[in-house]
Each structure stands twice: as C-alpha cells, then as structure tokens.
Amino acid sequence: MSEIKNWRNFRLYVITAADCHPGRELIQVMEQTLIGGADMLQLRNKTGSKREVLEQAKALRELTSKYGVPFIVNDHPDIALEAEADGVHLGQEDMPIAEARQRLGSGKIIGISTQCVEQALAAQAAGADYIGAGPVFPTRTKPDRAAVTTEYIRQAAEAVSIPVVAIGGITPDNAETVLAAGAKRLCAVSAIVGSEDPAAVCLALRKTIAAAGGWQKRLITLNGLAHPTSASRLDELIHLLGQGEKRLVAELDGTVVPRSQWARTLLSEGAKLELVHFVGGG
Amino acid sequence: MAKHESERLSKQSEPQLPGETRNSSPFSSGPAQASAGQDCLLLGGQRLHSRFLMGTGRFPSPWVLQEALKASGAEVITFAVRRVNMDSVEDDSVLQHVTERQLTYLPNTSGAKTADEAVRIARLARAAGLGNWIKVEISGNPRTLLPDPFETMKATERLAKDGFVVLSYTSDDPILCKRLEEAGAAAVMPGGSPIGTGLGLLNPYNLGLIVEEANVPVIVDAGIGSPKDAAEAMELGAAAVLANTPIAKATDPVAMARAFRLAIEAGRLAKLAGRIPKKRYASASSSESGSLFGASIPPKIPPAEGIAW
Known part of the structure; x- marks a missing residue:
C-alpha cells in the first residue's frame, strides 16, 4: 500500500x-x-x-x-x-x-x-x-x-x-x-x-x-461552504466554477497558491479552499 | 518630519513633519517655497505628490469611483480583500476599474479580528502581485470598529518582519503610535473618529502630540466628515489624509473628491506657511497711529498670550 x-x-x-x-x-x-x-x-x-x-x-x-x-x-x-x-x-x-x-x-x-x-x-x-x-x-x-x-x-x-x-x-x-x-x-x-x-x-x-462524470466527486470546503467537485486540480476547479477570468488569489489549506502553481495543485478530499479578490474598501 | 530634519527647523515651535523631501525650509521665505511641486511625501520607498489617500468602497458605481479618483489626484488607493462571488462569472473586482492608472495599492485587512487573521489577509493580498503595502486594520468591536491595539501591534511587528510596508490603522494614542513605529510601521494612521461616522477629529490635541513625536509619516484615517476635517488634520501636521465614506457617500462624489484634494493641499500649505498663535482678544489689522479720531492713549488690555491648540 x-x-x-x-x-x-x-x-x-x-x-x-x-x-x-x-x-x-x-x-x-x-x-x-x-x-x-x-x-x-x-x-x-x-x-x-x-x-x-x-x-x-x-x-x-x-x-x-x-x-x-x-x-x-x-x-x-x-x-x-x-x-x-x-x-x-x-x-x-x-x-x-x-x-x-x-x-x-x-x-x-x-x-x-x-x-x-x-x-x-x-x-x-x-x-x-x-x-x-x-x-x-x-x-x-x-x-x-x-x-x-x-x-x-x-x-x-x-x-x-x-x-x-x-x-x-x-x-x-x-x-x-x-x-x-x-x-x-x-x-x-x-x-x-x-x-x-x-x-x-x-x-x-x-x-x-x-x-x-464517472468520477466520484470530492467534497471540499470552498469559501466556507461544502462544495462537491469532480475537479482534481485547482486550475480545473477554478475553470469549472467560471472564475478563471477573475483576478483572484487562491489559498489552499492556509497556504497561498500562486497562479503559476494552480495546474500542479491537487485537491484532496476535505481540502479547504479560499478564493478571494479585491473589493472597494477604505 | 524625521528627526534629522528637525534641526534646521528647531527655531520653530511647530510639530515635526515626517516624510519631508522639501529642498529648503518653507518657513524661511515666501509661500512660493511651499509649492506642491517640491513638497513630496516619501512613503514606503515611493515619492508621492498627493497627500490624499482615497478609499474605494461604497461608491454608487464604478464610473463614479473612476471619476472621483481622477478628481482626487490620489496616488494611493485602498481596498479590501473578500471572498469571490461564485454566483457571478463576471469580474467584479474593484481593480478592473482602476488598473489603467498609475497607482500604489494599499489593501487593508478589514474583517480581521486578530493578528493571525490580519497576517493571513496580508499574505493573500500580496499574492495578487500588486505590491507589498498593507494597511493593518483589526477591529476590536463591531459597533465602533475601533482598532484593537494589542492585535494591531502584533500584526504590525510580524508583517514588517515579513517585508511588508505596513501602515497601521490605530487609535489616536501617542504612546501606541510610537510603539507601532518602533515595531516597524512605515506610517501610523490614527483615526480622527470611528470609521464612517464623519465626526471629524475628536482629539486634535492627541493628533498634534502624535505628529510631534513621530519619525514616520502620520496619516489621519477614519472618521473624516468633510474637507474641513481633512484641512484641519493637515494643519495639525499630518503627512496625509485617508478618506473614503465622505467622498463615496457625498451627493456628488466627484465634486467632493476635488474638494478634498483642495482642502488637503490648503491644509498642507497652511501648515508649511505657519499659522498665527491664537489670542483671547482682538488685535487690529491696522495700526492705531494716524487714526482720524485721534485716540492717542492705547486701551488697556490683558497680556495676549498664544493659546496652545
């Protein structure tokens, strides 16, 4: 094993x-x-x-x-x-x-x-x-x-x-x-x-x-909510979510993942993902 | 003003002004010396010509924000880090509206209640590739949004060590501001009053003390209600002013942005020009001699000493 x-x-x-x-x-x-x-x-x-x-x-x-x-x-x-x-x-x-x-x-x-x-x-x-x-x-x-x-x-x-x-x-x-x-x-x-x-x-x-769709979905936590996904990698998930065009920052299990690494980042069951961007603020 | 600059101005009883880059003392000659062209603010390695830092929240539309930004002349803009809206595939980030301009980005850590949370937000913001400035904003109370001094202190120290240009939003406490400076803050940002209240400067005395003691730029942030508050802050010796709500929520935000720009310039110029001391009683603008009505004995008045303000 x-x-x-x-x-x-x-x-x-x-x-x-x-x-x-x-x-x-x-x-x-x-x-x-x-x-x-x-x-x-x-x-x-x-x-x-x-x-x-x-x-x-x-x-x-x-x-x-x-x-x-x-x-x-x-x-x-x-x-x-x-x-x-x-x-x-x-x-x-x-x-x-x-x-x-x-x-x-x-x-x-x-x-x-x-x-x-x-x-x-x-x-x-x-x-x-x-x-x-x-x-x-x-x-x-x-x-x-x-x-x-x-x-x-x-x-x-x-x-x-x-x-x-x-x-x-x-x-x-x-x-x-x-x-x-x-x-x-x-x-x-x-x-x-x-x-x-x-x-x-x-x-x-x-x-x-x-x-x-034959793939068993993984359950991850996305921005605080449970999210079942068929994506196995970060780039794929963001693409599936239709968020690929946004200027956003990804944090996986507490660590920032640079955009250049998205394609190399595997999503595992139970992963905690935050996708954030900039909004108006003072 | 940094300590090394204080010497040549030591005859002045004015508070010291951090972040100066003026070529000569504006106090020594006419107001032309204090023209905006020579009066830059050095902050985080940047040479800023505008002393107005503008927030980007709560504007009625992206277009109004853009126009207000132009009218403000601001070179530094702030924004917040939030979760992406998954229901929309359109880019609703504030950045798409401002990227064509030459700006320095100052993300804040709003929403953080602890130093850990603030550090996490700062790292996320830096990962967006828009520089390494961060406004530490850690709220200790949801009703007043007043900053938590202990957590702000911890976050400032950690982020400065981590290579950030840290601008710490803080209470208007002179000792705390000094401690933040020692912890590595590139600028301290005492609030005039709680965020979004528009109550203006509740403790000008403290702000004056903070400016006097500081070796880093003091940027008055939060609570500003109208341009006169901004001008007051600048006259007190603030290096710059940060405002958001009073512009975004004004009836005409674009006009208000311009009003703030002018007020901040006016306040700055007034500070450099040197205001008169306050007196209890009048002193005539023209001399008594030669008066048509020939009063030759001057009236008896108490000693008119300047009042500290």
Missing part, C-alpha cells in the same frame, strides 16, 4: 514512448503532458541500457515532483528505488508482485497489466495497488496483443476495488466509449506523446473524462 498522498485521484495516466517523438526531447514532451493535465506518469524504456533508464528516471522524477504528480518506473524496482520513484509497473511476465513488494517496501505503488478478470483478481489478492486493463483497442505500442475490448473494462471495474486504468489504443476520439463502459481512469501513450501537441491532447482527454 502506497504512502503517497492522494495518488488514487489520478485520472489521466501517461506512459513514455520516446520512439513516438523522434527529434524531441523526452523531458520536454513529458512536461507538455503534465501541463496538459496528466496526473500519473510512467517511464517505459524496454530498449535502453539500465544506466540510460536510470538517468531518464531521475530526470522524470525531478520533473514530476515539480508538478506534484506520482511517477512510476516500468519493470525495474532497483531503478525505481534509486531514482526515488513512487512505484513500479509490472507485466504479467515480469517478476511476481510479492517479490517487487519485498524489494520496494510497503510505501511504494505497484501496478500490473491485466488482460482478464482472473488476472485482475489475482493482482488485487497479491497486493497490487492498481491494475492496467487492456489493450482496449489494437495498439501500436503492443501490436502482438489482441484487444480485450471495452467488455473487459466493464468486468474489471466491477471485479476489483483497486483503481483500474484502461489502456491501449485510447485516443480523444474513442475515450468516451471507454468511459461509457465504466472506466474512470484512462491511459494513453502514442495518441499523446506521438502528437504534435501533447498538452492539447491531454486537455481534450481530461475534458472527456470530466464530462463523463
């Missing part, structure tokens, strides 16, 4: 795929996804040397910390530990969850890819913190794997209580279908990092997720 605060609030999970953006730096592309609203990030590098993966992991750790976003390393618990990542993501053919847990300790997130309900239940029983469910659609990232279709998304969402992330061939065009099947969290790879404008794609996906 992870100790990282509120990581389960994530809704848009993005995984690196450097071959999707030749000529562009990994860090720059991934920062764009964070700007667009990715709230969970995974480093997947199946071809690089361990040294290269470690360097990338350290750089992405620094980047995600800046945005307050959890960072996961694919496969390598040792690299995850050394880079101070928040956890690892395993495939069905990788090391068992129990072994990864032993290496990482209880404070890290362990996720695992699943293709059927049996795997989902086994993962939950073995102590996985979340599961990936897919590929929902045929995908360029994993061309040899048959699509599990949205039917599995429906089954997985009902079968397990840990977070389920739908993955595989998801784009802004088909995201609605996946959400309609019961998905609350989406993961996309090539549709995002292979795009000319990763931030815009992330934003589009987040809007679709928010519109689907």
Whole structure:
C-alpha cells in the first residue's frame, strides 16, 4: 500500500514512448503532458541500457515532483528505488508482485497489466495497488496483443476495488466509449506523446473524462461552504466554477497558491479552499 | 518630519513633519517655497505628490469611483480583500476599474479580528502581485470598529518582519503610535473618529502630540466628515489624509473628491506657511497711529498670550 498522498485521484495516466517523438526531447514532451493535465506518469524504456533508464528516471522524477504528480518506473524496482520513484509497473511476465513488494517496501505503488478478470483478481489478492486493463483497442505500442475490448473494462471495474486504468489504443476520439463502459481512469501513450501537441491532447482527454462524470466527486470546503467537485486540480476547479477570468488569489489549506502553481495543485478530499479578490474598501 | 530634519527647523515651535523631501525650509521665505511641486511625501520607498489617500468602497458605481479618483489626484488607493462571488462569472473586482492608472495599492485587512487573521489577509493580498503595502486594520468591536491595539501591534511587528510596508490603522494614542513605529510601521494612521461616522477629529490635541513625536509619516484615517476635517488634520501636521465614506457617500462624489484634494493641499500649505498663535482678544489689522479720531492713549488690555491648540 502506497504512502503517497492522494495518488488514487489520478485520472489521466501517461506512459513514455520516446520512439513516438523522434527529434524531441523526452523531458520536454513529458512536461507538455503534465501541463496538459496528466496526473500519473510512467517511464517505459524496454530498449535502453539500465544506466540510460536510470538517468531518464531521475530526470522524470525531478520533473514530476515539480508538478506534484506520482511517477512510476516500468519493470525495474532497483531503478525505481534509486531514482526515488513512487512505484513500479509490472507485466504479467515480469517478476511476481510479492517479490517487487519485498524489494520496494510497503510505501511504494505497484501496478500490473491485466488482460482478464482472473488476472485482475489475482493482482488485487497479491497486493497490487492498481491494475492496467487492456489493450482496449489494437495498439501500436503492443501490436502482438489482441484487444480485450471495452467488455473487459466493464468486468474489471466491477471485479476489483483497486483503481483500474484502461489502456491501449485510447485516443480523444474513442475515450468516451471507454468511459461509457465504466472506466474512470484512462491511459494513453502514442495518441499523446506521438502528437504534435501533447498538452492539447491531454486537455481534450481530461475534458472527456470530466464530462463523463464517472468520477466520484470530492467534497471540499470552498469559501466556507461544502462544495462537491469532480475537479482534481485547482486550475480545473477554478475553470469549472467560471472564475478563471477573475483576478483572484487562491489559498489552499492556509497556504497561498500562486497562479503559476494552480495546474500542479491537487485537491484532496476535505481540502479547504479560499478564493478571494479585491473589493472597494477604505 | 524625521528627526534629522528637525534641526534646521528647531527655531520653530511647530510639530515635526515626517516624510519631508522639501529642498529648503518653507518657513524661511515666501509661500512660493511651499509649492506642491517640491513638497513630496516619501512613503514606503515611493515619492508621492498627493497627500490624499482615497478609499474605494461604497461608491454608487464604478464610473463614479473612476471619476472621483481622477478628481482626487490620489496616488494611493485602498481596498479590501473578500471572498469571490461564485454566483457571478463576471469580474467584479474593484481593480478592473482602476488598473489603467498609475497607482500604489494599499489593501487593508478589514474583517480581521486578530493578528493571525490580519497576517493571513496580508499574505493573500500580496499574492495578487500588486505590491507589498498593507494597511493593518483589526477591529476590536463591531459597533465602533475601533482598532484593537494589542492585535494591531502584533500584526504590525510580524508583517514588517515579513517585508511588508505596513501602515497601521490605530487609535489616536501617542504612546501606541510610537510603539507601532518602533515595531516597524512605515506610517501610523490614527483615526480622527470611528470609521464612517464623519465626526471629524475628536482629539486634535492627541493628533498634534502624535505628529510631534513621530519619525514616520502620520496619516489621519477614519472618521473624516468633510474637507474641513481633512484641512484641519493637515494643519495639525499630518503627512496625509485617508478618506473614503465622505467622498463615496457625498451627493456628488466627484465634486467632493476635488474638494478634498483642495482642502488637503490648503491644509498642507497652511501648515508649511505657519499659522498665527491664537489670542483671547482682538488685535487690529491696522495700526492705531494716524487714526482720524485721534485716540492717542492705547486701551488697556490683558497680556495676549498664544493659546496652545
């Protein structure tokens, strides 16, 4: 079980795929996804040397910390530990969850890819913190794997209580279908990092997720009143409230949050938010 | 006036004037020396040409506020920090009406009852990116809105340490004003009378003492009812006057803003020009000699000494 605060609030999970953006730096592309609203990030590098993966992991750790976003390393618990990542993501053919847990300790997130309900239940029983469910659609990232279709998304969402992330061939065009099947969290790879404008794609996906309303609302206190919201981040909430155009100041749990940090500020259950501005006075 | 400036004016029995930047003593020659062009007020690192600080509350409309601001000549405006109205998506902040002008912003901490609350409001205000001035205003009583001296003291100290330019709204108590100055206030703002009452200066004697003792500008704030109160405050030696309600609630706020501007200039000029001492009995404007009716023996009168005021 992870100790990282509120990581389960994530809704848009993005995984690196450097071959999707030749000529562009990994860090720059991934920062764009964070700007667009990715709230969970995974480093997947199946071809690089361990040294290269470690360097990338350290750089992405620094980047995600800046945005307050959890960072996961694919496969390598040792690299995850050394880079101070928040956890690892395993495939069905990788090391068992129990072994990864032993290496990482209880404070890290362990996720695992699943293709059927049996795997989902086994993962939950073995102590996985979340599961990936897919590929929902045929995908360029994993061309040899048959699509599990949205039917599995429906089954997985009902079968397990840990977070389920739908993955595989998801784009802004088909995201609605996946959400309609019961998905609350989406993961996309090539549709995002292979795009000319990763931030815009992330934003589009987040809007679709928010519109689907499948997300459990958080209850926060806004200017002294109870306020249920589907927004997970401060910028999103202020936008939803239609207050984005105002010159206002936000104070979250007693601390002023500068406007430049709104997009990086997660709202947790029970948060106390004050939005103030200037009025006439003597 | 700062202590270092008091020496060259030591022959004068006038109260010292904080925040002076005059090139030469206006007391030494004609009134031209006291022209507004040379008479700036240094406050929080700013050189202010206007000694009128205007509040922005309770104006009948944003347009009237804007016009009144123009008429006032004020370079410093105050406002309050409040929760955003969630029911409206339009920007109803006071700032949108005044941002095209070159102004120094002085947010207040009204609504605060404790130093903690005032510090919190000050930090929120500073986060808006409009400078680091703050008017500490901590009310100790909802009916009189009189400032809580203990909490005001604490907040002044903390905010000054935190890098704010602190203007402390306070009771008209000379010792308290001195203590606030020592705690780091950039200016002290004794009230003439409770906020919004228009009762004018209830204790001119105290205000005079405060001015005499101060090494920071004294800005008379609160309770001003009409331009004559503002002029009186300036004649007492105040460095500036802050007013809001008497302008905003006047029948014609724009005209009243101009009246205040003129009164404050007049009061300031009068202070620099040096008024006559008060006497109990008359003294004729023309000499007795050469009177047509030839009274050669002067009337017997008691010694006419100046009355302290």
